[in-house]
Amino acid sequence: GAVVSQHPSRVICKSGTSVKIECRSLDFQATTMFWYRQFPKQSLMLMATSNEGSKATYEQGVEKDKFLINHASLTLSTLTVTSAHPEDSSFYICSARVVAPEAFFGQGTRLTVV
């Protein structure tokens, strides 16, 4: 299957700082990427849909000014958590689509805000 690489796999940051997470499709071009958030022992919750060259579509309740998404190329989408706080600590996962509706997932990023 297609490979989606997410970086970093783990990050610890201080409260009030910003953190950028990258999601790359390694062997295919993805016009659409998705960002999920997952709390311990819970399911994946969609945060936003990222479309190359256009603004991301955010799910209800997700602050677009706090979770900045950029999809500048067909192989890269980034999620920036701005002014992070301890409650933003979570597992963030991206996925990318080649041909709908199949989706391939990255390895996830464990964010810890201290």
Add this chain to the structure above:
Amino acid sequence: GESVGLHLPTLSVQEGDNSIINCAYSNSASDYFIWYKQESGKGPQFIIDIRSNMDKRQGQRVTVLLNKTVKHLSLQIAATQPGDSAVYFCAENANSGYSTLTFGKGTMLLVSP
């Protein structure tokens, strides 16, 4: 046996047993379903999928059954192995376009040697 934790139901089986993981999906318009396996600290891994025009599909050691009448999906794992221990999620897609996947709550499968 099967138990329900605070957030995640757990299914405990012995190595070699057959496991059945169930999922109730929400949208009667969904036409595509996927089972994912997620190991601790990793992203979801595709296991098997099925389209709504089918009621059964088999892979290697896994079978997915779809009952559209009651909006129920199941994953059967034959001869369960300790390496199968993980959380399993079903996901549904509302149409064949670039719509999003909706994930179920997940079931933790624990396989004892």
